[in-house]
Amino acid sequence: MLIVETIGRIRRDFLVKGRGIREIARDLNLSRNTVRKILRSEATEFRYERTTQPQPKIGPWRERLDALLLVNEGKAARERLTLVRIYEELRGAGYDGSYDAVRRYARSWQKARGASQAAAYVPLSFAPGEAYQFDWSHEVVLIGGVTVTVKVAHVRLCHSRMLFVRAYPRETQEMVFDAHDRAFAFFKGTCTRGIYDNMKTAVDAIFVGKERAYNRRFQQMCSHYLVEPVACTPAAGWEKGQVENQVGLVRERFFTPRLRVASYEELNGWLLDQCVAYARAHRHPEQRDRTVWEMFEAERPSLVGYVGRFDGFHATPASVSKTCLVRFDHNKYSVAAKAVGRPVEVRAYADRIELRQDGQVVGTHARCFGRDRTVYDPWHYVPVLARKPGALRNGAPFKDWVLPTALDRVRRKLAGSDDGDRQMVDILTAVLSDGLPAVEVACAEALRENVHSAAVILNILARRREAAAPAPIQTPETLRLHHAPVADCARYDTLRRVQ
Structure with a gap:
């Protein structure tokens, strides 16, 4: 086979040095016809390719x-x-x-077959404020020294390519609501269309074409933010390719090497800073003379105005045990004692749990994402203490109960009394009617007088509850007496004679 070095030497010997074909063929041990073929074709490379492969057996x-x-x-x-x-x-x-x-x-x-089935796509273009894309990814981080797989929500504006990223423990519906609200609050607006895959928290049923049966609560969220939801064709990720690419970019730039943080709050604060830093430092893929942040600032006036937070909760019914506890998501939360015996509605938010009964809130707690944990609010059990004051000493809800300073001092002083628990329960029960600030002030006043009994503190509260003396009545000038009347007893004597 003729290599390019041999072809180059033949061309230089003949065209530059003026050597003859016979001489070149003799020096390179080639036939004269081969040398003539190279010089006539003016090619710099010869390659043999078989057009048909003989397959006598196959x-x-x-x-x-x-x-x-x-x-x-x-x-x-x-x-x-x-x-x-x-x-x-x-x-x-x-x-x-x-x-x-x-x-x-x-x-x-x-x-x-791969060449015949190679997919080809049409590049997409979006007007300012026209659409955003949403997706989830799973990343591994160290939170408090423990390896955790976090669920990361990705939102991307299709025109400016501005990105928003936030991590959550779950991919549940309340997390979807919270991610949208925080993203729209950051963008200071939203787009007229939202492009999603067919995630179960949004789509209940997939029909022919683009027809979808969306979840009722998801539709409420879209209506609140004035967004029209659009679901991609199943297994057609290219329809939201921008956010798909963002997943890989964020994984490479934000989560590599593995992050070490103390809490989700620290992680999400760091991610938001990274989103802004990336947008300020990188050029827009289409308008190379402007950064992503500059395009985002130009797109902001075209966004639909941010209308405020959507009440994004996921509601489920639950029963209340005799110990004033409600089980939800593998954990238990306390409710007010008056809720025992009737079902409650658990409203799960991304960061808290709200328990309602007959439209009234009977319990609120920070959300717990572990398993088999019990979250108490000691004030829920104070009405029960009125009947069982002895439970104040060993009751699980009252372990490590942090009371206000004055109340805590009174509790420590009463601990040595025989009826100290009963007196402390009387003081705590007063909080339900008078409020914690008023009881705290009454305890502080009693301590200043070097007393701490419940009778004194309740007396102080009672005196503070008494209505103030009424203001004197202002008599109009026309009814006011200017001369004192003169008593005439003779008229009474006349009446006595008549009798």
Whole structure:
């Protein structure tokens, strides 16, 4: 085979040095016809490619082998046959060729089929404020020294390419609501369309084409923010390719190497700073003379105005145990004692749990994402203490109960009394009617007088509850007496004589 170095030498010897064809052929041990062919073609490279590959053994079995390969490709990955198994099946049918011939043919068949099925896409373009894309990803971080897989919500404005990223413990619906609200509050607005995949927290049923049955609460959120939801075709991630690319970018730039943080609050604050820093430092992919942040600032006036927070909760009914506890998401939360015996509605937010009964809030707690934990509010059990004051000493809700300073001092002083628990319960019960600030002030006043009994503190509260003396009545000038009346007792004497 002629290599490019030999071809170059022949051309230089003939065209530059003026050597003859016979001399060049003798020096390079080539035929004169080969040298003439190179000089006449003016080519710098010769490459031989066989147009048709002879397959004397496979030829009669080509259709059968094509059918076997096509059926095998249509099977699930774990059910597909290896090429050795296909070769054995073909040999059992009478094929007497080698395995290498089958392997080479299968490779060329897959290459040709891949070229015919190669996907081509149309680049998409969006007007300012027209659409945003939403997606989830899973990332691994260290939170408080523990390796945790966090669920990261991604929002991306399609025109400016501005990104928003926030991490959550779950992908539940209340997390979706919170991610949208925080993203729109950051953008100071939203777009007229939102592009999603067919996540279960948004789509209940998939019909033909673009028709979807959206979740009722998800529709309420979209109506609140004036957004029209659009779901992608199943398995067509290119329809929201911007946010799909953002997932890889964020994983590479934000989560590599593995992050070490103390809490979700620290993680999300850091992610927001990184989003802003990335937007300020990187050019827009289409308008290279402007950064992503500059495009975002230009797009802001076209966004639909931010209308405020959506009440994004996920509601479920629950029963209340006799210990004033409600089980939700593998944990228990306390409710007010008056709620025992009737069901409550659990409203789960991204960061808190709200418990309602007959439209009234009977309990609010910071949300717990562990398992088999119990979250108490000691004030929920104060009405129960009126009947069982002894529970104040060993009751689980009152372990490590942090009271206001004056109340805590009174509690410590009463601890040495025989009826100290009863007196402390009387003081705590007063909080339900008078309020914690008033009881705190009464305790502080009693301590200043070097007393701490419940009777004194309740007396102080009672005196503070008494209504103030009424203001004197202002008499109009026309009714005011200017001369004192003169008493005339003779009139009474007249009445006595009549009797």
